[in-house]
Amino acid sequence: MTALLQVLFDALSLGSLYALGALGIALIFGVMRLVNFAHGDYIAFCVFAMLWPSIDAAAIVFAGNLPTVILVPFILAVGAGLSVLSEIVVFRRFRNANPATMMIASFALGFVIKYFLLMLYSSRPKSIDLWSSLTRQIEIAGARIPPLQAITIGVTIVILVTLTVFLKRTRFGLEMRAAAENFTMARMLGVRANRVIMLAFAVSGMLAAAVGLILVTQTGTVDINMGANLMLVAFVATVIGGLGSLPGAVLAGYLIGAATVIMQVVLPPDARPFRDAFVYGAVIVMLIWRPNGLFASKAAKQRV
Amino acid sequence: MADRPSILARTWTTPVILIVILGVLQLAALAVGSGPFNQTIIEIFIRVVLVVGLFVFIGNSGVISFGHIGFTCLGAYMTAWLTMLPAIKKSKLKGLPDIILDNKLAYGWGLLAAVIFAGLAAYAAGKVLMRLSGIAASIATFAVLAVIIQVYSNWDSVTGAQSSVVGIPIVRVVWPYFLCAIAVVLVAYAHQISRSGLALRAARDEATAASASGVNIPRERLIAFTISGGIMGLGGALFAHSVGVVTPDTFYLGLTFITLSMLVVGGMNSLSGAVLGVVILSIIIQLLRWMEKGVDIGGASFALPLGVQEIAIGVVMIVILMYRPSGLTKNRELVWPSNKLSGWGKPKAPADGKTV
Numbered sequence: 001m002t003a004l005l006q007v008l009f010d011a012l013s014l015g016s017l018y019a020l021g022a023l024g025i026a027l028i029f030g031v032m033r034l035v036n037f038a039h040g041d042y043i044a045f046c047v048f049a050m051l052w053p054s055i056d057a058a059a060i061v062f063a064g065n066l067p068t069v070i071l072v073p074f075i076l077a078v079g080a081g082l083s084v085l086s087e088i089v090v091f092r093r094f095r096n097a098n099p100a101t102m103m104i105a106s107f108a109l110g111f112v113i114k115y116f117l118l119m120l121y122s123s124r125p126k127s128i129d130l131w132s133s134l135t136r137q138i139e140i141a142g143a144r145i146p147p148l149q150a151i152t153i154g155v156t157i158v159i160l161v162t163l164t165v166f167l168k169r170t171r172f173g174l175e176m177r178a179a180a181e182n183f184t185m186a187r188m189l190g191v192r193a194n195r196v197i198m199l200a201f202a203v204s205g206m207l208a209a210a211v212g213l214i215l216v217t218q219t220g221t222v223d224i225n226m227g228a229n230l231m232l233v234a235f236v237a238t239v240i241g242g243l244g245s246l247p248g249a250v251l252a253g254y255l256i257g258a259a260t261v262i263m264q265v266v267l268p269p270d271a272r273p274f275r276d277a278f279v280y281g282a283v284i285v286m287l288i289w290r291p292n293g294l295f296a297s298k299a300a301k302q303r304v
Numbered sequence: 305m306a307d308r309p310s311i312l313a314r315t316w317t318t319p320v321i322l323i324v325i326l327g328v329l330q331l332a333a334l335a336v337g338s339g340p341f342n343q344t345i346i347e348i349f350i351r352v353v354l355v356v357g358l359f360v361f362i363g364n365s366g367v368i369s370f371g372h373i374g375f376t377c378l379g380a381y382m383t384a385w386l387t388m389l390p391a392i393k394k395s396k397l398k399g400l401p402d403i404i405l406d407n408k409l410a411y412g413w414g415l416l417a418a419v420i421f422a423g424l425a426a427y428a429a430g431k432v433l434m435r436l437s438g439i440a441a442s443i444a445t446f447a448v449l450a451v452i453i454q455v456y457s458n459w460d461s462v463t464g465a466q467s468s469v470v471g472i473p474i475v476r477v478v479w480p481y482f483l484c485a486i487a488v489v490l491v492a493y494a495h496q497i498s499r500s501g502l503a504l505r506a507a508r509d510e511a512t513a514a515s516a517s518g519v520n521i522p523r524e525r526l527i528a529f530t531i532s533g534g535i536m537g538l539g540g541a542l543f544a545h546s547v548g549v550v551t552p553d554t555f556y557l558g559l560t561f562i563t564l565s566m567l568v569v570g571g572m573n574s575l576s577g578a579v580l581g582v583v584i585l586s587i588i589i590q591l592l593r594w595m596e597k598g599v600d601i602g603g604a605s606f607a608l609p610l611g612v613q614e615i616a617i618g619v620v621m622i623v624i625l626m627y628r629p630s631g632l633t634k635n636r637e638l639v640w641p642s643n644k645l646s647g648w649g650k651p652k653a654p655a656d657g658k659t660v
Contacts, residue, residue, distance in 0.1 A: 035439070037561075090622055097629040099439075100368050104568040105625050107561050112618035119611035228557070232446075239443040277454035280447040287447075288432065291440045 006144070007265055013149040015257025016156035017211060019250040021234030022241065023163070024207035026249035029238060030180030031200045034091060034102045038110035040231030042082055042208035044224050045113055047216045049078040050128065053120040061128060068131075075213055076206045082113075083205025084198050091201075092194075117224045125223040130216055152214050159210060160250060163203070167246070172199055180244055240286055242293025252294060256283075311497045317640035319493040322579045323486050326352065329583070330482045342478050343546070344590055349481035350542045351582045353488045354563045355570075357535030359578035360492050361528045362567065364501055366508035367437060369529075370560055371429070371445030372536045374452035375422040377555035379537025380544040381456065381463060382421045383414030384472045387545075392471040399461025411473055411545055415484070418541035419534045426533020427526070434525040437511075449560065457552035466551065474548040481542055488535050492575055500527050508573075569624050571631025576638040584632065585617070592616050 021039070028036050050071075052062035066074060090109050094102045131148075167173035178186040179196045187193050211230065216222055237256050241248025259282055263275045271278075326349070333345040358372055385393070385400060386409045393405050409417075433444045456463045463469070475481075495501045504524040507514035515521055544550050570581020592613040628634065 090626075093626045094629070097625070100568055100572060101625050101629045103368070104565050105622055108565065108618040108621040108625075111561075112615050112622075115611040115614035115618070119609060119615070232450075232557075236443055236447070239439055243439060273458035274454060277451045277458075280450040280454070283447045284432070284444050284451075287436060287440050287444045291436050293440075 007261055009145050009149050009153075011258040011261040012254070013152045013257075014261055015254035016152050017214060017230060017253075018233050018237055018257045019253030020156060020159065020207050020211045020214075021230050022237035022249035022253040023160075023246060024204040024211070025231075025234050026238045026241070026244070026246050027176075027200045027204045027207075030244050030246070031176065031183065031197050032091070032095065032102075033099055034094070034106060035099070035235065036204070037103060037107040037231070037235075038086060038113060039204070039208055039234070040227030040229075041110040041113040041117075042079055042205055043212040043215065043227030043230065044117060044222075045082055046075050046079045046209040046212040047222050047226065048117050048121055048224075049075060050130070050216075051121065051126070051222065072213065076209045079205035079207075079209025079212070080202040081205070083201040083208065087198055087201040095193075114224050121222075121224070123224060125221045127221050128216060129220065130213075148214075148217055152218075155210070155214070159207070163246075172196075176200060180246075236280075236283055240283065240290075240293055242295040245293065245295040248293055248295035311502075315493075315497060315637070315639070318576060318637045319489055321638045321640070322489050322576060325579065325583060326482065326485050326489070330478060333478045339476070342476065344586075345478055346481045346546050348582060348586045349478070349485040350539055350546060351563065351566065351586060352485045352579055353542060354536060354539040354559075355566050355578045355582045356485075356488045356492045356575065357532045357539055358563055358567050359572070359575060360495055360532035360535060361525075362532075362564075363573050363575070363578065364496065364504045364508065364528050365525050366573075367525070368442045368564075369445040370442055370564075371447075371449040371452075372532065373555050373560040373563070374449040375426050375533040375536040376540035376543070376559070377452055377456055377550075377552060378425050379418035379422040379540030380550045380555065381469070381540075382418045382537070383411065383541035383544050384469050384550055386417055387411050387414040387473050388469075388471050396464055396469070397462055399459075411475055411480075414545070415538060415541045418537040420537075422537020422540065423530050423534030426536075427530040430526045430529035430533070434522045434529060437521075449556070453552050453556050463552065466553070468549045468551040470549050472544050472548045472550065475545045481546070484538060484542055488538065489575070489579065491531065491535065492578075495528065495531055496575060500524050504528055565621055569621055569631060571628075571633035571635045573630075573635040574633050574637045577631045577633040577635060580632055580638075585621075588620055589613070589617055 021043075024042075025036055025039055028034050050061060052060040054060050086109055090105060091102070094105055097105070165173075167177055175186065175191045175196050176199060178189070178191055179193075179200075183193070186196075208227070212227070215226060215230070219226075233256055234253065237252040238249045239252075240255070241250070241252035256279065260275065260279050263278050264272065267275060267278065329345050329348060333342050336342075354373075354376060358369070361367070361372070362369055385397070385404050386407075388408065390406055390408055393400060397405075429445075429448050433441060433448070436444050457466050459465065496505075503514065503519040504521075504527075506517075507519050507521045507524060511521065540555065543554075566581040566585050567578055568581070569585060570579070571577025596610070596613045624632065
């Protein structure tokens with residue numbers, strides 16, 4: 001029972017991270033068919049925003065010293081700002097380009113952000129002590145769980161609920177959903193393209209910032225590559241969920257998180273190093289079974 | 305129709321021009337003759353092999369694949385297994401079959417085995433995946449890459465896991481790389497104008513019309529995927545022999561994206577785009593590398609700070625794509641001027657901008 005509880009918590013907290021990442025990618029894909037490979041670098045950028053630029057091995061904490069109530073909005077604003085800026089400077093010019101071109105442009109942008117960080121902070125991982133008391137384990141019903149896991153799960157639920165309310169109950173949300181469904185039609189009905197796209201980028205940037213904060217608290221290190229792996233899993237999750245479907249992206253994020261944790265437990269010790277190979281193998285099977293994803297949106301289907 | 309010249313007669317200038325471009329690089333290597341410069345040219349030839357390999361599938365089918373570098377990894381390790389000294393293999397890679405452990409082949413056989421092995425692997429993977437299309441196919445190919453890299457970076461007894469495999473015979477002459485690059489360009493060209501290649505390109509531009517005209521899309525895709533997998537394997541083997549060291553990490557996302565970028569910046573639907581993308585981006589990268597090391601201009605030495613090279617290459621790529629969204633060649637082939645009216649390589653507008 002306790003082991004089961006432990007697995008459940010692990011799966012949920014890992015899944016939460018993936019879900020948040022997938023949501024950030026799915027939001028932008030919804031409005032402009034862009035697979036944003038720079039998302040992982042947004043995550044790293046937000047985390048580095050807490051440090052003062054220096055190439056020393058020791059991290060000089062700067063914004064990270066702010067009280068939590070100021071720090072969190074600050075980092076979220078950094079994420080939103082960077083994301084919107086990249087839309088204005090780069091992606092706006094690619095509105096009519098084909099998806100491959102946009103994808104490579106986003107990758108190039110990610111490359112620029114990453115090496116900008118490398119130039120300012122060097123490539124060495126640095127350790128940073130952010131809310132480290134949260135990683136100390138506490139016992140709940142025999143399972144040892146760091147409060148951070150519970151907080152991660154809780155925060156994710158709060159974010160998801162807020163976002164759902166925002167999308168379903170506000171005018172902006174309605175416009176965004178309309179744009180995701182059929183962008184041309186939405187524009188004809190009076191949805192302002194620039195505003196909706198910038199909003200999507202802002203929300204996506206904030207999600208990246210949230211993921212960054214959770215990641216850095218979990219690992220206690222900052223690294224210019226910290227977002228890359230998560231971004232990939234999130235990207236896979238968006239596709240499995242059905243491109244353009246936000247609930248699908250979230251659900252698929254949780255699914256991949258659960259699959260990873262369960263494989264870790266179930267696989268024999270010899271096969272454990274190959275865990276990720278099994279996870280990706282499952283991804284292939286999933287795609288062959290449901291090529292359009294779990295929740296294919298109507299807009300994603302190819303029309304003749 | 306009867307007096308319309310054959311496709312070969314209309315298009316043969318394209319591979320010739322491309323081979324001349326590669327030949328100029330080869331001549332430059334012969335003229336300069338210094339070790340580091342040769343290494344640079346070798347690097348360019350290897351990238352030509354890899355990017356043309358990507359083009360055979362991506363350019364002709366229109367399906368972006370993130371998985372091809374996995375086949376490069378297979379090829380690199382295959383040649384490493386075959387051509388290393390038995391003594392080194394016995395101490396580091398004990399899990400290999402005895403027949404491989406006890407023998408050592410010349411690197412030419414290593415290259416051949418790499419092509420066959422990677423081609424077979426691509427055939428097997430393609431058999432399953434080619435029913436998918438669009439972004440689902442892209443992700444599935446990425447999953448293949450992830451599986452290959454995960455297996456190779458953990459299978460200690462056969463691949464040395466994360467630690468690098470050293471002791472692969474190094475080939476420092478430029479000729480073999482040049483010849484391989486030419487061969488690959490010719491293979492890609494031959495495939496492109498073959499019945500199968502034309503059918504695949506038709507399916508890329510108008511999937512519905514093509515399948516209504518009897519094009520078996522999964523089959524044509526599988527053929528292209530297998531050929532391009534083999535070429536990627538060759539690229540991997542050449543890479544292994546150019547540096548003498550392989551690790552699984554080399555063949556992951558970094559290489560995937562650099563090669564994809566070169567293809568897209570060049571113009572992903574044309575063979576000329578694949579070759580030009582490599583040559584132009586490689587030259588820019590090389591110039592920036594030299595500037596990073598420091599250049600003397602009028603007695604003063606200028607050096608760019610670390611990281612600027614990558615930032616600059618990223619910015620250059622974004623700017624090129626902004627002004628030429630379909631790549632430097634605008635998806636057209638290079639042709640001798642008199643052939644311009646033939647319609648070869650003139651891009652067709654994509655049927656539906658929305659589908660990936």
